[in-house]
Amino acid sequence: MSSPYRILLAAGASALLLTGCNDSSSSSDAAPAPGTEQPGNPDPVVVPAPSAEQPPEFIVRPYLQAPGSDTMTVMFETENTQPQVWVRPFGSSDEFQKIDAGVHSEDGLVYRAVMSGLESNRLYEYYVLTNDAGGVGRVTQAFAFKTWPDASDDVEQARFIAISDTQLDREIYEVVLNNVVTDGFMTEECNGTQPETCAENIAAITISGDVVQTGGNRSNWRDQLFGRMADITPYVPLITVPGNHDYYSNAELELYRTYMSPPENGSVGYEDHWYFIDYLDLRLIGLDSYPISGAHGSFNRETLAVQRQWLRETLLDAEIQQKTFVMGMFHHGCLSEMWNVGESIGSCEMVSELEKYSDRTGAVTGHFFGHTHSYSRGQSLNTPHLWLNAASASGYIEPLDNADHQNNQISDYDTFEVSRSEFGYSVLTYRFGADASVTLQRKKGGYDGDTEFEVVDEVTFASKRNDNLPQATAGTGELPATDIQLAVNVGAPEQVHEVQWQISENEQFEGVVFDVWGNETRRHNLFYDEATQVGGDEYQGYEAIDTQQGADIFRLNLSELLSLKTVRPGGDDYYRWNKRFASQNTHVSSYDAYGGQPRPTLGLKPGTTYYWRARVRDSQMNWSSWSEGYSFSLAGTRTPNLLTNGDAEAGDLSAWTLSSGLVSAITANNNGGFGAAEGDYYFAGRGFGQGLPGDCCTDSAFQQVDISSYGQDIDAGKVYLDLSAQMTTWSADDIPELRIELRDANDQPLAWNQSPERTSASIKSWETQSIEGFLPAGVRSVVVHIGGERKAGNDNDVYFDNVSLSLLY
Numbered sequence: 001m002s003s004p005y006r007i008l009l010a011a012g013a014s015a016l017l018l019t020g021c022n023d024s025s026s027s028s029d030a031a032p033a034p035g036t037e038q039p040g041n042p043d044p045v046v047v048p049a050p051s052a053e054q055p056p057e058f059i060v061r062p063y064l065q066a067p068g069s070d071t072m073t074v075m076f077e078t079e080n081t082q083p084q085v086w087v088r089p090f091g092s093s094d095e096f097q098k099i100d101a102g103v104h105s106e107d108g109l110v111y112r113a114v115m116s117g118l119e120s121n122r123l124y125e126y127y128v129l130t131n132d133a134g135g136v137g138r139v140t141q142a143f144a145f146k147t148w149p150d151a152s153d154d155v156e157q158a159r160f161i162a163i164s165d166t167q168l169d170r171e172i173y174e175v176v177l178n179n180v181v182t183d184g185f186m187t188e189e190c191n192g193t194q195p196e197t198c199a200e201n202i203a204a205i206t207i208s209g210d211v212v213q214t215g216g217n218r219s220n221w222r223d224q225l226f227g228r229m230a231d232i233t234p235y236v237p238l239i240t241v242p243g244n245h246d247y248y249s250n251a252e253l254e255l256y257r258t259y260m261s262p263p264e265n266g267s268v269g270y271e272d273h274w275y276f277i278d279y280l281d282l283r284l285i286g287l288d289s290y291p292i293s294g295a296h297g298s299f300n301r302e303t304l305a306v307q308r309q310w311l312r313e314t315l316l317d318a319e320i321q322q323k324t325f326v327m328g329m330f331h332h333g334c335l336s337e338m339w340n341v342g343e344s345i346g347s348c349e350m351v352s353e354l355e356k357y358s359d360r361t362g363a364v365t366g367h368f369f370g371h372t373h374s375y376s377r378g379q380s381l382n383t384p385h386l387w388l389n390a391a392s393a394s395g396y397i398e399p400l401d402n403a404d405h406q407n408n409q410i411s412d413y414d415t416f417e418v419s420r421s422e423f424g425y426s427v428l429t430y431r432f433g434a435d436a437s438v439t440l441q442r443k444k445g446g447y448d449g450d451t452e453f454e455v456v457d458e459v460t461f462a463s464k465r466n467d468n469l470p471q472a473t474a475g476t477g478e479l480p481a482t483d484i485q486l487a488v489n490v491g492a493p494e495q496v497h498e499v500q501w502q503i504s505e506n507e508q509f510e511g512v513v514f515d516v517w518g519n520e521t522r523r524h525n526l527f528y529d530e531a532t533q534v535g536g537d538e539y540q541g542y543e544a545i546d547t548q549q550g551a552d553i554f555r556l557n558l559s560e561l562l563s564l565k566t567v568r569p570g571g572d573d574y575y576r577w578n579k580r581f582a583s584q585n586t587h588v589s590s591y592d593a594y595g596g597q598p599r600p601t602l603g604l605k606p607g608t609t610y611y612w613r614a615r616v617r618d619s620q621m622n623w624s625s626w627s628e629g630y631s632f633s634l635a636g637t638r639t640p641n642l643l644t645n646g647d648a649e650a651g652d653l654s655a656w657t658l659s660s661g662l663v664s665a666i667t668a669n670n671n672g673g674f675g676a677a678e679g680d681y682y683f684a685g686r687g688f689g690q691g692l693p694g695d696c697c698t699d700s701a702f703q704q705v706d707i708s709s710y711g712q713d714i715d716a717g718k719v720y721l722d723l724s725a726q727m728t729t730w731s732a733d734d735i736p737e738l739r740i741e742l743r744d745a746n747d748q749p750l751a752w753n754q755s756p757e758r759t760s761a762s763i764k765s766w767e768t769q770s771i772e773g774f775l776p777a778g779v780r781s782v783v784v785h786i787g788g789e790r791k792a793g794n795d796n797d798v799y800f801d802n803v804s805l806s807l808l809y
Contacts, residue, residue: 050086050127056083058076060221062075068148074126083100083128084098085129097117101128128140144196145236161427162425162428166210166212166229166393167394179451185202189427195232208370208390210245239262242290281323289346292346297344311350327365330367331371336371337412338398340411340579343579359383375424378415380415381573392424396538419528421528423444464618466617466624468496470489471489475632476631484558486614495618498523499522503612507631509613567601568602570593577594578596604634636809642806651681662686663699663786676801683701685790687794696790722770722807723740725769728762728799739784740782741783742781
């Protein structure tokens with residue numbers, strides 16, 4: 001290094017003690033003089049720390065990136081020149097490893113020094129050295145970092161801090177991130193007066209996007225993020241993913257990629273967009289939700305496919321390496337209780353892949369997100385998967401006292417157990433080994449006057465056996481539809497955190513199975529009262545209420561529940577693929593078991609037997625086995641099929657009225673050998689040797705059925721309609737549609753709370769589609785339509801068989 005640094009070198013001088021001729025002492029008997037170097041045992045070389053009269057002139061103070069068991073990256077921004085990073089074990093007088101920092105920005109101001117060959121699980125001290133414009137050397141104080149451990153270090157646990165939305169969107173919140181760092185991280189998690197304890201205590205800080213307000217604004221990076229986190233970032237690595245705000249005025253993420261340097265193990269060309277990093281048996285996977293989202297994103301189908309495939313390969317590698325924990329991190333939520341427009345189908349696909357990893361391995365998975373400025377915590381229905389909205393560490397909090405916001409933007413999803421619109425941060429403690437677990441603690445605070453950072457939520461995921469098997473105490477035999485109550489008991493009720501109920505018309509619980517789980521079936525559900533009743537404010541946060549206070553979770557009033565909410569197969573799975581706003585519905589996801597079709601909804605049909613079972617989950621998210629199956633039945637009658645020639649076996653369109661184009665009854669001989677679902681005939685659109693009408697391109701027929709004789713029961717709300725048909729296509733190009741209309745006594749249409757149509761994309765494989773539900777008052781006839789639109793070729797490949805309409809009353 002050049003001479004401007006005043007390096008204080010200790011000179012180890014040896015003294016020779018010469019013995020006089022008249023000395024009678026034998027040299028072999030003489031004790032060595034103190035401080036004398038002995039042959040073969042040299043004194044250790046003491047290397048002092050570098051020093052200078054002034055520290056470097058930083059625009060951004062040093063911060064840490066890309067931690068590992070043998071590596072760490074130090075970055076900073078300065079106009080000084082010839083920067084170096086000197087590093088050695090903390091508190092030692094060893095020689096320094098000296099690394100020239102390389103330029104990491106087009107303007108030459110941001111620097112990066114990658115340190116390698118380090119010892120695992122070791123605390124290091126480091127210094128940054130520069131020359132100023134006058135050529136005078138400058139040196140920082142001693143900073144510290146700790147390398148991550150490897151398996152040989154026998155480390156039993158690690159703590160990570162999770163935050164999100166560190167952007168500064170309102171000046172009044174400038175103090176929030178400052179307080180989160182100083183009064184939160186550096187007071188609650190370590191000793192700020194000895195900041196090396198932060199390096200010892202905190203493995204990393206994760207930020208789930210919206211790192212700054214405007215990604216293309218240089219001062220936002222310098223001031224909003226690094227300026228407010230400057231006390232902690234020299235000691236604890238930042239692990240980040242981009243959010244929509246990081247893309248604003250920064251479409252190619254130039255500044256994000258300038259300041260962030262994650263591991264380069266993502267897809268080729270997307271290395272800074274997604275990546276993974278391992279800490280012992282924990283794999284953290286950073287993803288980019290902006291290009292796979294509609295609202296507040298820039299949806300690109302190809303980018304989604306590339307990122308999804310990379311995630312699958314990364315999870316397969318984690319499975320080979322037997323990772324106990326896998327946590328994804330991205331910005332846009334899959335589901336978001338406090339701001340529905342922030343959701344993304346693309347993010348839901350990422351969540352599904354993580355859940356599949358849990359299904360295959362039994363490992364605990366989870367995902368951290370942001371975008372919505374509130375804290376939400378939940379768990380997946382079938383897997384030990386943690387949902388964590390890690391916001392907000394600075395961005396304004398969602399206004400839960402605003403009636404418009406409540407009416408248009410919030411949903412009390414069953415997946416989430418706790419939602420709190422407030423500032424704060426979360427601490428995740430991972431425990432490794434035979435009794436592996438992860439514990440999440442949420443600490444509230446950030447605005448002036450709210451800096452106690454009390455723990456307001458805590459949950460642990462740990463894989464254990466749950467033998468708490470439920471047994472029925474109510475809900476069997478013939479029951480009135482107005483009072484269906486199911487109940488169970490267990491041997492250790494105090495250990496039960498939540499209950500799941502399944503209901504089906506199939507005794508083996510095959511086919512359509514309805515899931516009742518979540519808000520009404522667990523010990524607690526923290527959500528919000530109506531806006532006028534919400535306490536708190538935009539500084540201290542808004543006060544949630546426990547909607548399950550005093551609830552008996554071992555009893556399910558099914559009749560009452562169905563009057564309040566819609567119950568579908570898979571619980572909240574429906575909302576993953578069917579979003580509230582059109583801009584969010586970017587594509588029909590292949591992960592949706594119903595392929596974009598409306599899902600069946602549970603209704604208590606007269607004359608039907610229902611089978612049910614239950615299981616219970618403990619507080620560490622382990623399910624028991626299912627109880628044995630039980631059943632109840634409802635009195636009532638089912639009519640025969642009210643449609644004539646619904647199976648096309650008349651060989652023509654008898655009883656149907658053609659409304660557009662051409663609909664014919666055909667056989668396998670007319671269609672390349674593809675035959676009916678049952679019998680010989682089925683309905684199809686134009687072509688197939690039956691004719692090609694000149695009008696294009698919709699073919700349809702209908703049948704109107706008079707049900708006025710059931711009018712009294714219909715008006716009393718006692719008649720349940722069940723319409724079904726088997727449908728398919730040749731190649732999924734043409735679109736078959738089954739549709740129903742309800743008419744009153746004057747043949748005028750009536751609205752219904754059910755989706756009135758079904759389509760199919762099945763390819764030469766008959767699938768049953770149904771439209772069903774209780775009829776509204778006033779219905780006196782039903783019109784059933786079959787047909788569809790030709791999109792390709794000459795023939796209209798829309799096929800129908802076994803069209804059936806029944807009433808249950």
